[in-house]
Amino acid sequence: MQKFLFDINRDRALQEQFRVHAPAVLDRYSLEGEERRALEAGDIGLIYVLGANGQLLMHFAALLGMPWAEYIAAMRAGVARHGPVRAGIYAMTTGVDDGPQKL
Amino acid sequence: MSLVFAGICSHAPGITGRAHMADRSIAEEFHGAYRGMADELAAAKPDALIVVAAEHFANFFMNNMPAFAVGMAESYEGPIEDPQWLGIARTGIPGNAPLSRRLIREMMQSVDLAYAEEWKFDHGIMVPLSFLTPRFDLPVVPVNVNCQGPPLAPLHRAWALGEALRRAADLAPERIALVGTGGISHWPATPDSGKINENWDREFLRRWLANDKPALLSYSDEETYRDAGQGGFEIRTFISVAAAAQGPGRLRYYRPIPIFAVGCTVGTMDIKTCRT
Numbered sequence: 543m544q545k546f547l548f549d550i551n552r553d554r555a556l557q558e559q560f561r562v563h564a565p566a567v568l569d570r571y572s573l574e575g576e577e578r579r580a581l582e583a584g585d586i587g588l589i590y591v592l593g594a595n596g597q598l599l600m601h602f603a604a605l606l607g608m609p610w611a612e613y614i615a616a617m618r619a620g621v622a623r624h625g626p627v628r629a630g631i632y633a634m635t636t637g638v639d640d641g642p643q644k645l
Numbered sequence: 646m647s648l649v650f651a652g653i654c655s656h657a658p659g660i661t662g663r664a665h666m667a668d669r670s671i672a673e674e675f676h677g678a679y680r681g682m683a684d685e686l687a688a689a690k691p692d693a694l695i696v697v698a699a700e701h702f703a704n705f706f707m708n709n710m711p712a713f714a715v716g717m718a719e720s721y722e723g724p725i726e727d728p729q730w731l732g733i734a735r736t737g738i739p740g741n742a743p744l745s746r747r748l749i750r751e752m753m754q755s756v757d758l759a760y761a762e763e764w765k766f767d768h769g770i771m772v773p774l775s776f777l778t779p780r781f782d783l784p785v786v787p788v789n790v791n792c793q794g795p796p797l798a799p800l801h802r803a804w805a806l807g808e809a810l811r812r813a814a815d816l817a818p819e820r821i822a823l824v825g826t827g828g829i830s831h832w833p834a835t836p837d838s839g840k841i842n843e844n845w846d847r848e849f850l851r852r853w854l855a856n857d858k859p860a861l862l863s864y865s866d867e868e869t870y871r872d873a874g875q876g877g878f879e880i881r882t883f884i885s886v887a888a889a890a891q892g893p894g895r896l897r898y899y900r901p902i903p904i905f906a907v908g909c910t911v912g913t914m915d916i917k918t919c920r921t
Contacts, residue, residue, distance in 0.1 A: 544706075544707070547702075548702050548706045551702065552702075552704075552765060590836075595702070595793060595794070595834075596833065596834025596835050596875075597701035597702055597833075598701075598702055600658075600834040604730040605727065610666070614836055614838055615836075617835065617836040618836040621836065631795065631875040632834060632835050632875060634836045634837060635832060635835070635840070635874070636836070636840075642836065642838075642839065643838065643839030644839070645666075645839050
């Protein structure tokens, strides 16, 4: 899953292919069912919980045209729905009911 | 000729990309401090700028992750991110391949490096350059320290990298500037984006300003992750600059700015004459 995010974030041709026909692009990667569904749906919250590095995910969310506040909220909603982040170093450190940081 | 300038600065993408969402006077105050650093850099009349950065998967990935990498290209390009999202237009940035080659050869005497003739800059380098060399006309030598995909190089190796950079810069006929860029404590790209541990930052900066090597190297990654978040791993870039410059630092700016997701920092460091 992270390999796909790495590739698409840096390859403009792949971004275009993904826009036109996402399944064909995702077919090239070794993805578990949940990973594939999350990527296909652009489910930022689930991708986050599955353990994608936040930097990879932040750029992917930007690629999907997601406004900043919505992207932050989607990660928090993902944890509320699917439970704590399962891998990596980008775990949420506050509670699901705490709300975003005061900006 | 030698190292003629050393400094540190923040690089969070919000600094440029979300400037319009920040309190205008605070953003202007910080951007002003950044431009002040640009003036100091220009006054040092550098021929090239080494940027020690911590990239975010623009070039290096877990399929083949170098602890340290140095650019050796004729030119670079950036940003890799959507220019509108980052607030910086896509552009070319000149490199200096012969200088890179000489620096790398000398640095390899004490530090094992990867080198790269292809390198796309992400916000980690583009945000600093957009303030420091806004015309993108000063040749850059990018240096990357892996701060994203553990296992990470221990802090004492980031120090060794800085010492190697200094030795190599002092052997070059060019006037060389060095900038380290990273966050101190921050939790970027998490739902906690905007969280900043100001006390931890100020203690780290106290150690950096005093160039207190034992204190700078005493953090464990476990402590850093707990107290300063995964973004805190980027202290490696500031530590490399301290090792290279050897002198005391001067804090030009520090203020937590949550919408920028980091304690915004600008500092310079006196360059102490080297033992060599």
